Amino acid sequence: MTNYGLVIDQERCIGCQACAVSCKQENNVPMGQFWNRVLTEGGEKMDTPSGGYPEDGGSGSLDMQYQPTACQHCENAPCVKVCPVNATYTRDDGIVEIDYDKCIGCRYCMAACPYNARVFNWDEPEHMPEGGTGDVEERPQGVVEKCTFCSHRVDEGLDPACVVNCPADARIFGDLDDESSTVSKYIDKYETDQLLEDRGTDPKTHYISGEMSPGRPQTSDKMESELDDVSPWSDGDDVPSDGDDSAGGESSGGHHSVSGDEVPRVPSVKSGGDD
Amino acid sequence: MAEKTESSRVAIPSFSGKGKLWIGLLVVLMAAGLAAWGYQLTMGLIATGMRNVFSWGLYIMMFVLFVGLSAGGLIISSAPKFFHSHRYEGFARLGVLVSLACIIVAGLLILPDIGRPGRIYQFFTSPDLRSPMVWDFGVVLLYGLLNLWYLWLLTRRDLAARGSSLALGVKDTEAGRERDRTLMFWTAAVALPTAVALHSVTGWIFATQIGRGDWFSPLVAPVFIAKALVSGLGLLLIVSVLADRYTNFEVDREELTSLGKILGIFLAFHVVYLLAAERLPHAWADHFEFWAIMSNFLIGDSVYFWLWTVVGGAVPLAMLALPSLRKRVSVIFTASVLAVVGTMFEGIRLVFTGYEVANIDSAPGISLGGEYTGITTNIWATAGAYTPTVVEIAVTLGIIAFGALIVTLGLKYVPIQRVDAEPSYAADGGKQDQ
Amino acid sequence: MTDGEAYRRDVLKAGGAAAALGVGGSGFLKTLVESEDDKLSNSGIENFVGQNDVVQTVCSPNCRGKCPIDVHVRDGQVKKIEPHPPEDEQYKRACVLGLSHTQRVYDPTRLKYPMKRAGWSPDDPNPQGRGPDAEFERVSWDEALDLVGEKMQSLKTEYGAESVLFHEGSGNYGQTGKSFKRLASLFGATQSAWGIDSNVGRGFNRVTGTGFFLPPTNEAEDWENANTIIIWGADTFASQFQMDASKVLDAVENGAKLVVVDPVYTTTASKADLWLPVEPGKDVHLALAMMHTVFEDETYDEDFLRTRTTAPALIRKDTGELLKASDVFGDGGEQQVVAVEQGSNSPVALEPETGGAYALFGEFTVDGIQCETALTRLRDHVADYAPEKVAEKVGVDAENIRTAIRWLATRGPGGIAPSYAIGRYKHGHIFGQAYAMLMGLTGDYGRHGNIHAEHSGGATLAAGDWAAPDDADPGPSLYFPDYPDAMIDGDPHEIRAVYSIESNMMGNQFPDRQRFREAISSLELFVVADMHHTDTVQNADIIFPVPHWFEQEDIVSGWGSHPHLGYRRKVQEPLWETKDDYYAIRGLAERLGFGDRFPESKRDLLRELASRDDAIDFDTLFEQGTQKKESVPIVKYTDEFPTETGRIKMYDDDAPSEEGVTFDVPRPLEDRTADDHEKADDYPLMFMQKHSRFRIHSQYEMLNWVREINPEPQLDIHPQDAKARGIEDGDYVRVHNDRGEMVLKAKYNEGFQPGLVNTDQGWWSRDYVQGHHNDLTHNEVSEVGQTMAFYDVRVEVEPAPDDVETDKYEANDPRGAGAEAPPAGGD
Ligand SMILES: Nc1nc2c(c(=O)[nH]1)N[C@H]1C(S)=C(S)[C@@H](COP(=O)(O)OP(=O)(O)OC[C@H]3O[C@@H](n4cnc5c(=O)[nH]c(N)nc54)[C@H](O)[C@@H]3O)O[C@H]1N2
Ligand SMILES: Nc1nc2c(c(=O)[nH]1)N[C@H]1C(S)=C(S)[C@@H](COP(=O)(O)OP(=O)(O)OC[C@H]3O[C@@H](n4cnc5c(=O)[nH]c(N)nc54)[C@H](O)[C@@H]3O)O[C@H]1N2
């Protein structure tokens, strides 16, 4: 089976908000609503750290990280269980989605979601520009909506909009059931957390922090499974290779002691594009 | 046992000037509520004070209250019957009438809370049996029907005797009355667990939710039952006293006092015991020093907590605990009002504890989806705040007025007052031949 | 699109095969197959994927991004933007702003028709009528161009052509500037000379012979080869993140050490292995302490110093000049410097790029002349700057200073990546000199993994002298900082009219706004071409409405990190009566008698320009939409340095000086950051205006989505400074100094150094409760740096007066931007 999941590398995330805004654009999310929010883990305000400014010229105790947060597509999704009319359901591929035709707008699912991932169209949805944006129709007033993992794109073999638009390659989408997918490998290799793990929702969004991953360079808008060659990952059962581990033979300093006119590592990105 | 006399009368033979004024007031409130709801239907839920960060408000709070309120009457009238007792017989019919009105109010309160009321049919076409809301929907419906049936059962022979068309063709025969007694026993046998189910299931709507900190507690259902007992009985006492005062309905003073005592016991169980049961483990687990544990346990957080525990708990409890005070109708009335109000604030508190604090409260927070009456001027909030709008208040009042109207009309058209005491049930009362 | 679809189907098959091979395929297959037939997704919502017309074009503000983008159009409406992968796909990128053009294209601030200020006429310009209350009347394009043409002609007759200033800002990375300059040259008008961002680069240039803005650096794709990256005074992940975030992150992921030198705990600092919280303006001290450490540790790169720098060159002790080959050898060059051979102590004339056993340190007597090596001089100079000694002054722990430079000196290739911020302090050029020499010590030039600037230069279109034709008699050029004096006092010459394109000078570009307003009011004619109704436009006499980039055809090139040139295809026809700048420029050229010097259409112009650059082929560029300029070297500084000696200058005997300080070696000099500055008591806080991820200068200010995230201007202030002034988080405050004031909301920020406050630049005056950030900045520049010192500013902050009206942001309109649209663009 396919079971889609998302890995977000918080070490890479630079809080640029591209994912938040491109999500709004792609999904025609009304003004005043965000399906995907880039939160600052730090001070009380966006883009501020916690801790105190160093007084002694040292590095001090300041700390800040970004936590992009959208629907976590929980394996054990409370929103699915509470929806009285089956409007919220889990697709075969693991995506938690809403059938807006069925939704009665009771907002039980909002109460159920521990992540506040859902928004409700309290008002007549307003769009800028008025005609709306992106590749899906707007939803009517009176229903709940949320991140769909861009199911309309996934259905067409395209990565979610937020993934394609992340300039830091911090978001990786793929099949958790496929051991060779980057998401699976990353969850295996890196320290990943799920948000509010203690709630038992088993989210399919995993956050890397501690050690930075190589990310998945988004050189096209295709899902990894749509590319014939997903190197630099497909070349072994390990996580992404560094491309030229074989070439160097450097002893100390790892692959970094490139000096003088030695040939450096060539970015090992293969074509996966349209043309 | 043989004579068959006029055994009941209606509480309001005809409306006085005051009575008409009362009806007029209710009609005005209902009209205002209807207008407000109409407005809300055109505007959508943006007309309410709810937003993404605080997505359930007054309607659900009042729903919770009225589900609770609907318990008292039915339990008071059916519990004795179940045990073949004639105690509190004088309250039985009024009790069921009040229960019926409350469950109707509760059911109606859901309607304006629904974002797309036009889709409510999905409850039937596409129900998800995992959802506690579906269970609740079912049990509310069942409970309402049960109340209706019960009220009719209790009064149908009398209605027939009075020639009321509400008897729906039932004849007033002694054999029939006998048969009804048996039916009443069985109805009581069904009604009691249904009431328990109703309150538990409504409690489970919240208690199954891991998403909202304090809700996720196995105690919520028992608390809901206790709450129902307190507020339901409280409301029954209030209505009885009022009916006694303003209509021909008469209460038995002794039974009133006795019920007051029971209310006291319910209050003690609810506010003292369950509260302790709920709070102490947390306080104990979260703190180390004895005094820290005690103070955390004793000192509540929100104003709603205090309104509930002190105004709606400790004060009425004290009033009812003293036998000399308890004898006074005014004391019982006041204590009941406080108990109902207290329960209301408990419901409000419950919803607040779910929404006030977000599990993930990093900046900028949760997008609100509309203008927000809370603490912020932009579209984000990291904590919930809620004030109902005039629209919500008007709609709620309108629906409550409708409930009051049901009770009022019940007092007029249904023989609520029994004149003669029912002959005692024989031990085999339920098994007599018919 | 059809190609795309065909591709997708192939992929489908591949996916099916993969599934059959055991990835548990049936569900996977089913989803895909279903979706092929059914355009309604499960959620009952129509799915438009694949139904859009996709036009490839380029985003073009002054962010160095030049990102190739795909614009999706449906039913004649722009529906979304996505980054477009160019030939070299690793350069696919775009930022939150470029992705939001959807909202810019149709924004109400867009200008629609040519306009003339009511009350302006060529003979009676009524300059007092300019400003916030000015009203405009619609005119035809012909009328507008006639008015401007005639007025320019009459000014030329009366005051000379140089009384007309052609001012060009940085708003568009297309080719308009070239035709603008060509017309200016032919007419003889005064031309603008850039006076922003050039400080650090000029200092760097004194050492290496290259650099004006930031010096050249290896292209971004090479950054992952760096082992140590010292980001110095740059919030790379906020104000250059759009291009290089993933590149820097890749380096870090590969094990590079990231050091960030910044008084603020920025997003970039939050990713650093080591953050040095330097005090504003103390960067030169810090760099000297690092040099000290290199000498102390003896970790300098001897080979590099001998081969590629003047480190071994001898300095005459008598004159302080470098000993020249001509002084020593009969046939020696006058510019050639001399070293001594180690051991033999015999003098050798230094050739570029030539190593030898030259003595790096020591005193020598050559031909009776007492000398010491340049490196000795430098070592002695920095002897006073031991980390411990400067630690307190620069605010950085001594051991951390050492750690940072040790990483760079000992971990292999790497570099220092400063940005423009340090150049926004008056004497910022000294830092350019200092770090250029520091990297000379560590030998970090010309290798893979070397970094010299926060972003690289990328590809530019080299069109030769087209902009300044041989036969023209061009007028003088005027540095930005000199504008007000020229306009007000006629110094160095009188300016009577300004034609401004791609600039928001009154809205963000220039400091000391009130003085600038006065300067503008002495003009007879102020012509502004823009696409939005900016503060500058509001001060104009004649407004030329320019179309959005999606409605102009252009070749996007210019100073910036993208190694591709991009062809900006039109996505839609210009809305309303807007017209490309080229239309106005050519129209004026016709009226001024130079019509025949300008190709008829924009397309012809672009073809002409492209034909002048051998590395570019117009048709390829046009068809592909992007073309990578292969001639751009990935690794820089591989050849001899363009200095007199072909080497990095470790000592400058021809150095300029200012305020009594000569820069033969880097010598710290401060202006308002000096603790004993005369205004330090009145205005104790330093005030900077960081570049924000939410705007490119004043562009994109109107994006509703972004305004939801970043709704209004804020003053970042450390809680300690705020509390001392009775200011709570979120209070409105008045920031003021002797030039002006602004009122805005205070934002507590623990990441800000106490004593330093900030408001991100780029907000329009409509966004402030009162005033503007550039009411506080000043226009004093250093003679050597000639660069506006926006950050070298002192202010005081106090709670906003009670009567200030803040309801603009309290009016609770959470669904859109906080500010209302300015007076319309003419509808
Ligand atoms: N998103 C976005 N990107 C942009 C732009 C934009 O407006 N928006 N503008 C573009 C342009 S034209 C330019 S010139 C560049 C500007 O790019 P930068 O110059 O990098 O931008 P700033 O944010 O002004 O400054 C960078 C950092 O310098 C720090 N700093 C301030 N004073 C000092 C000091 O005295 N010493 C040290 N060591 N650090 C200091 C600030 O805290 C800040 O974090 O960005 C370009 N890119
Ligand atoms: N206080 C303070 N002020 C600063 C800075 C600072 O840090 N602090 N930074 C400074 C720096 S580094 C820079 S580079 C400058 C940048 O200052 P500007 O060069 O003025 O840059 P923008 O704000 O981008 O304004 C460009 C204008 O060009 C318009 N435009 C865009 N495309 C076109 C076109 O095709 N044709 C025409 N005619 N107009 C077009 C845009 O709508 C916009 O109004 O600002 C400086 N100002």
Ligand code: SF4
């Ligand atoms: S994050 Fe919330 S909305 Fe999404 S699946 Fe989990 S519970 Fe449901």
Ligand code: SF4
């Ligand atoms: S609001 Fe809609 S999706 Fe959510 S629980 Fe109710 S019916 Fe289901």
Ligand code: SF4
């Ligand atoms: S997957 Fe799609 S819907 Fe979900 S956050 Fe990303 S862009 Fe939004």
Ligand code: SF4
């Ligand atoms: S787009 Fe990427 S880097 Fe930017 S905020 Fe989102 S996850 Fe972080």
Ligand code: SF4
């Ligand atoms: S604004 Fe700059 S970085 Fe952002 S998309 Fe446009 S060109 Fe790229």
Ligand SMILES: [Mo]
């Ligand atoms: Mo700049």
